[in-house]
Amino acid sequence: MASTETAIGTEKGTLQELARRHLWMHFTRMSAYQDHDVPIIVRGDGCYVYDEHGKRYLDGLSALFCVNIGHGRLDIAQAGADQARDLGFFINWSYAHPPAIELAARVASLAPGDLNRVFFTSGGSESVESALKLARQYHGLTGSPNKYKVIAREIAYHGSSFGALTATGITSLREPFEPLMPGGCHVPNTNTYHLPEGFDVSELAEAIAQRIEFEGPDTVAAVILEPVQNAGGCFTPPDGYFERVREICDDYNVLLISDEVICAFGRLGEWFGAERYGYQPDMITTAKALTSAYAPMGAVIASDRVAEPFLTGTHSFTHGFTFGGHPMSSAIALANLDAFEREGVLENVRANEDALRSTLESLKELPIVGDVRGAGYFYALELVRDKATKASFTDEESETLLRGYLSGELYRRGLICRADDRGDPVIQLSPPLIAGPEQFEEIESILRPVLAEAGERMHVNG
């Protein structure tokens, strides 16, 4: 194959043609790009990105909840290059290097309570995979070798590798790959917008206890939950939910994993989502904004109790990835965390989250917007056919609404956000954490006419 440059210039045609011919895009219906251009993003600056034609877009999703510090931060990328001058790569298997050590100590100092031991990975699925294996081996070493099951919530996304997929509660993602790793069990999520009348929200946490009883407490290793569940559309926990989940986990000797691949590093205005809701997990899984995605990296942060059995005698966590704790990624993560602190990124979220909420809530004036929910800089608008009854759209209607109109039209008007129907149809917004009222107004000024038009097209009851 010729060099990419030669191929682009002469032999193989434009980037569009090369993308269609060679690039296997993730979770993407590639047939959609037979007739439409592949959106090719070439540059980023702050809250904005630019496509190959120079058109500007507000990145209302932080490139899938990743670029929390904003785009175009050469200083953060430079930290990786500076590190490469000393040591471009060395492994964390039996050896260590300064950036991974410093980052582990830094993350431990930020994490709540006794979450002091940091196991690095290359991304979110690897973090979840590692946490599930860690839970199993922990129980094996502490006298409960039959504890292997994991309880997660319906429609929650915890990653795509086989173990993580076992926890993922989205049928359409699981079905093509069955049978999965054994032991995945699911309970209702905290979708309080659609709770049946008379249903007491306290039953949502009790469902976990009931499921543990049903499965047999001696077989359950872990419960994995996001502080705010992404898939389905930013389901926040009801008051007291996590407090009760923590009690249940303690009662049954089950580890509580807080999956914060999205919620950590400022998304909810705190370093970790668990802090926002006041609970103490046994492990936190992270990725994405640890480096603000200037390099791929994830981490499992484990409590002293979970780490303890691995620190004596001949024991070790018999698991690892070559690139875990990569020195360049570690240096970039440290620079990213420095920038968070220096520039008051968490403070910016706290100062502006009410403004984001009220801007988005103003869209409830539109008949199609049934619910606005979320926290921090992490929001979903649920789209409904009938606000009075909360009736949703059929699968076919949802397809027409989201893929036939909304996704394309919002992008055409310069807003990148997520139109998602893994649960009921939602629009998700999750801007970079440096955003403020100017960006919120821009989001609203694009969403309002497009959602109004969508309501008319779908003959929504007004």
Ligand SMILES: Cc1ncc(COP(=O)(O)O)c(C=O)c1O
């Ligand atoms: C909560 C959660 N867990 C795990 C993952 C998997 O992360 P990755 O795509 O980096 O493998 C994601 C991805 O979005 C996620 O949102």
